[in-house]
Amino acid sequence: MNAPVVQLRDASFGYAGAAVVSGVSFAVRPGEVVAVLGPNGSGKSTVMKGILGLNDQLSGVLELFGEPAGQLRSRSRIGYVPQRHTLSTSVRATVREIVEVGRLPLRPWWRRATDADRAAVDAALAEVGLFDLAGSDVSTLSGGQQRRVLIARALAGEPEILVMDEPTAGVDTASQQVLAEVLRRLAASGVTMIIVTHELEALRGVVSRIVEISHGQLTFDGVPAEWARFQARRIAAVSANGHHHPSDHEPHGARAPYGLGPLDSRANPVGGQHD
Template identity: 45%
Template sequence: MSGSHTGDGDGPLVEARDLTFGYAASPVVEDVDLRVERGEYVGIVGPNGSGKSTLLRLLLGLHEADSGSAELLGHPARAFAERERVGYVAQDVTEDEKRMPITVSEVVLMGRFPHAGFGRVTAADREHAREALRTVGIEHLADRKITALSGGQRQRTYIARALAGEAELLVLDEPTVGVDAESVDAFFDLLDGLVADGLTVLLVEHDIGAVIEHASRVVCLNREVYFDGDPTAFAESDALDRAYGTNVRREEGGIVT
């Protein structure tokens, strides 16, 4: 999964220092320090509107920080060029996507383009793409138009594209929104398997219980970082109550905010 890239040594895949950003005058992400090492599985939680998606976009270099810095695989995030090394599964279906009358297998094959010699996709590239579809369990959807997928199937398509591209880091923004409970369990099992195979995962997720169960580390955000560390310690800490500004109920089988 680590691909053929070796240039960045063993440094962190993500490194943010004092990262601050606001759409208008007041910041929605403030003084955030975050470091993600290779092999980690980091879950970002926080109340609605707490800056989680914005933070991901800053880390990916899609917004320019007002102050502080964000580095992706050792490069300033804004200038990072080797996009195939980082798979991003965004929350919403983009307008571009809606206009794309292409199939699942074509989307996944696009992950191979940076690897294809002289811009030519080979039989080996196609096999990589098929393998990625098999890994995420949607081989049967290969010829389906991406505009005709459920939310969960779409997420898997973009994960497959990242795998086909040999991404080292997978960034997901609320991948289980609108996905039924059974499929959510299957989805987290899939992520567990990918992490076991060496992929690094950074995930924004509203289901705190799922993050505590699956991630190796939890970051709790409400504009600023309220907690960064071990999931079990997080479940027992008062950071959750402070960040959500409410008493969070801990019930068997989950955490209710």
């Protein structure tokens, strides 16, 4: 089996010495698309930021590309797509100017952009369907289009894995469809992805594995079909006991838990259990 791109073993992450998540173990192998689920405040973003080196790893093991995370020389091997619209729009900037930034970590400060840099930027813009808007001011774009700009910026660095924080959150349905199409396109071309999300339904057919973080712990790790059964069992258990805590497992209250059914149809290329 391929060596994992990301490997967590009993890892704890947090801020200023206080752990937010602890004892998390899972691995992401090349070509996998892993959805990280969990209610708000569950610690799923903390795990993601831990992988990105944006917070403190307090214990356990984090290996990236088979080596301890601290020894990773080039952080641009991980392409980060931030959640909220972190782009500062206080000054004008074109889509191309933002995406070009994705190439900067790859070259020393004294070297100018080469043809290879420009070709990578073109390819990234085309991949997310923004080639015809390369010259537009990003602040004039819709929320969904800006998300695609952020994906293109990450892709421009030609990363070996994409880490996305809520790529479909807060955008309308039509934009979600385009974003899901972009993610499907990336998944089909074998791009490894970790997608932190609330909206599994929007990623139907893209996700090959699901990891759930709840109350700072890993509570599920398996393929979408297993997830559906797990959710069904969870609901049955809750109804049988007569105790119902919707807030524990259903962040959207009355909404069906993470969209049953449709995800079952996709065959999982990697296989069942993971460490």
